[in-house]
Amino acid sequence: MDADAPLASPDTEVSLVTRDGGEVIDLGTARIRVLEDGATTAHRLGIAEITVPPHTEGPPQHRHAQHDEGFYVVSGAAVFTVGDTVHEAPAGTLVMVPPGAPHTFANPGDQPLVMINTFTPDLYVQYFRDLRAMIAGGGAMTPRAVTEVMSRYATTSAGGEAG
Secondary structure (H helix, E strand, O other), X not given: OOOOOOXXXXXXXXXXXXXXXXXXXXXXXXXXXXXXXXXXXXXXXXXXXEEEOOOEEOOOOEEEXXXXXXXXXXXXXXXXXXXXXXXXXXXXXXXXXXXXXXXXXXXXXXXXXEEEEEEEOOHHHHXXXXXXXXXXXXXXXXHHHHHHHHHOOOEEEXXXXXX
């Protein structure tokens, strides 16, 4: 390979999202900042920064059928529940969830939790947008409502019917 050869053609779009950039989705229980919605990656990868306030539960435990999900804990500490197993995840921890693995997370601590979340492919970026639209339309973030929105993206509840 020629060391002077460009890595991409001059007409290839490159995405650069600064500290204050990205699409912000405020769900009340979490703030999602979409860093890559799949437009640059031909929908192979989506990336978001998720900020969860202290003492906040995450989504109902669920399984994805069509995408891998990754969580890198930037600051604070998360607790991940995978089936019946609970894992502490302090800053610097990477959690990779393959399709089919039941999982959820929470922030039981006193500090905000910040994670980088990846979706391969990018299916779940639209999930967050749909939750925002549900809230804007007067819907509540009940486990049942969240599970219904998840179902649009090949995701099912892992804990029986949500209430």
